Amino acid sequence: SKIHSFLQQLPKCEHHVHLEGCLTPELMFSLAARNGVTLPDPDTRPEFSSAEALYERYEHFTSLDDFLSYYFIGMSVLKQKDDYEALAWEYFQKAHADGVHHAEVFFDPQEHINRGVPYETVVMGFKAGCQRAEREYGMTTKLILCFVKHLPASDASKVFDLAWERGDFELGGALHGIGASSSEVGPPKDMFKEIYATAHSKGVQRTAHAGEEGDPSYIIAALDAYKSQRIDHGIRLIDSPSLMERVVQEEILLTVCPVSNIKLRCFDHISQVPIRMFLDAGVKFSINSDDPAYFGGFILHNYCAVQEAFGLSVTEWRTIALNSIQGSWVEQDRKLEME
Ligand code: HPA
Ligand code: ZN
Numbered sequence: 001s002k003i004h005s006f007l008q009q010l011p012k013c014e015h016h017v018h019l020e021g022c023l024t025p026e027l028m029f030s031l032a033a034r035n036g037v038t039l040p041d042p043d044t045r046p047e048f049s050s051a052e053a054l055y056e057r058y059e060h061f062t063s064l065d066d067f068l069s070y071y072f073i074g075m076s077v078l079k080q081k082d083d084y085e086a087l088a089w090e091y092f093q094k095a096h097a098d099g100v101h102h103a104e105v106f107f108d109p110q111e112h113i114n115r116g117v118p119y120e121t122v123v124m125g126f127k128a129g130c131q132r133a134e135r136e137y138g139m140t141t142k143l144i145l146c147f148v149k150h151l152p153a154s155d156a157s158k159v160f161d162l163a164w165e166r167g168d169f170e171l172g173g174a175l176h177g178i179g180a181s182s183s184e185v186g187p188p189k190d191m192f193k194e195i196y197a198t199a200h201s202k203g204v205q206r207t208a209h210a211g212e213e214g215d216p217s218y219i220i221a222a223l224d225a226y227k228s229q230r231i232d233h234g235i236r237l238i239d240s241p242s243l244m245e246r247v248v249q250e251e252i253l254l255t256v257c258p259v260s261n262i263k264l265r266c267f268d269h270i271s272q273v274p275i276r277m278f279l280d281a282g283v284k285f286s287i288n289s290d291d292p293a294y295f296g297g298f299i300l301h302n303y304c305a306v307q308e309a310f311g312l313s314v315t316e317w318r319t320i321a322l323n324s325i326q327g328s329w330v331e332q333d334r335k336l337e338m339e
Contacts, residue, residue: 007303010317011338013102013324014095014288014299015207016232016255018146018181019084019126020075020108021291022091025051031077040073058294064213064264065183067294068150074294075111081125088129094292096137098300101338102328103133104142106179109159110151119162127174140330142176144207147195149180149187160195169204176329177205179232180222184214190225200227205329207255211236212266216243223252230255230327235266237283238274248282253327259302260290270309279316286324 029051032039042049047057054070061067078084088105095103105126112122123143130141145163147156160178168175178199180192192208199206210222212233219237222228223246234254237244247254258273260266267273278285287306292298297305306312312320325338 003307004300004304006314007307007317008099008300010099010303010321011101011325012099012299012303012321013104013286013328013338014100015104015230015253015286015324015328016106016257016288016290017091017095017103017299018071018106018108018291019088019091019129020078020111021071022094022293023074023077023087024090024293025054027087027090028054028074028077031079031083035077035079035083037077037079039077058263058296061263061294062265067264067291068182071291071294072111075108076115078112078122079117081121081128084122084125085128085132088126089132091292092129092133092137092139092141094298096133096139098298100139100299102140102325102330102334104144104176104329105130106144106146106181108146108148108181110148110155113159114151114155119159123163123168123174140334142329143174144177144179144205145175146179146181147192148182149184149191150182153191153195156192157195160198164202169202177207179206180208180226181232182209184209184212184218189214189218189221193225196226196228205229207232209233212261212264216240219243219247223250229253233257233261234285235261235274238277244281244283248284251284253323254278254283254285255288256285257288257290257302258306259295259297263295270305273306273309275306275310275312279312279319284323284327285320286327287320 040048047053133139206228207230208222208226208228209232211219230253232255258270287302289299
């Protein structure tokens with residue numbers, strides 16, 4: 001349709017996609033076979049009997065933690081540098097087809113390291129995928145190291161120190177910032193406070209998942225304890241008008257993932273995602289895919305779902321696209337090129 005092609009052609013930036021969340025059941029089963037990784041037994045877990053059965057199960061996530069239990073099993077098939085490169089490359093092909101010009105992508109090294117995959121293997125594989133996208137598509141890409149809240153903060157510190165000592169956060173290095181994800185309600189809201197303070201003092205860019213399932217106090221912790229420059233999700237801002245005002249004043253970009261919010265039961269329908277409210281209040285946000293292989297669609301699917309529910313004007317779409325360019329962690333020249 002006409003609007004679909006307008007949204008496809010709109011220069012898009014993606015800021016909230018987990019590379020491990022791009023692992024389709026097809027690739028999962030093929031890597032499991034190749035790497036000799038045992039997935040759950042189909043006799044006790046019938047959803048692991050086929051790609052179709054897994055897709056069917058993905059239609060019925062009950063919460064963030066229910067989704068995460070599949071996400072962390074899925075990524076256990078990744079072993080070799082080539083696996084990481086192939087996964088990243090699959091994502092970039094989809095993103096390119098959807099009209100993404102610039103992508104900032106998350107990955108969770110702690111999970112891989114705990115399974116015995118060296119940090120270097122993970123980073124070199126993902127980086128190779130990023131470089132291929134830059135070479136073949138002229139996309140710009142940034143890798144964001146994500147800490148996971150269900151594992152000890154001391155593990156996260158070790159990964160940060162290793163990355164820092166390797167020079168990965170320096171100009172021309174593999175990494176461009178840090179993030180925090182996984183279970184929200186439960187772990188301490190400020191569990192990575194020391195790491196974020198160190199990152200801040202070293203000039204490393206910072207974002208954090210907050211206000212997805214958790215109340216606005218999680219967003220306050222990300223802003224105050226982490227000095228986070230962006231908030232990933234942030235939808236629970238709707239429960240605090242004063243905090244929403246602060247986010248507007250401080251020009252914090254929210255990376256909103258509408259389809260994810262429906263799949264993980266944050267809202268019943270896309271029309272309840274506060275797109276209209278954020279536009280009217282002047283909250284800057286980008287629209288993103290989060291875990292596209294698990295939620296049934298990449299970034300354009302999210303743009304189209306928002307259009308279907310809200311019927312935004314061309315001017316409003318241009319505002320959204322412009323805010324997402326300006327909120328990107330990329331050089332000024334590149335921003336001007338994309339505008
Ligand atoms: N929230 C928290 N952690 C995650 C998500 C998410 O949406 N996706 C992958 N890890
Ligand atoms: Zn996420």
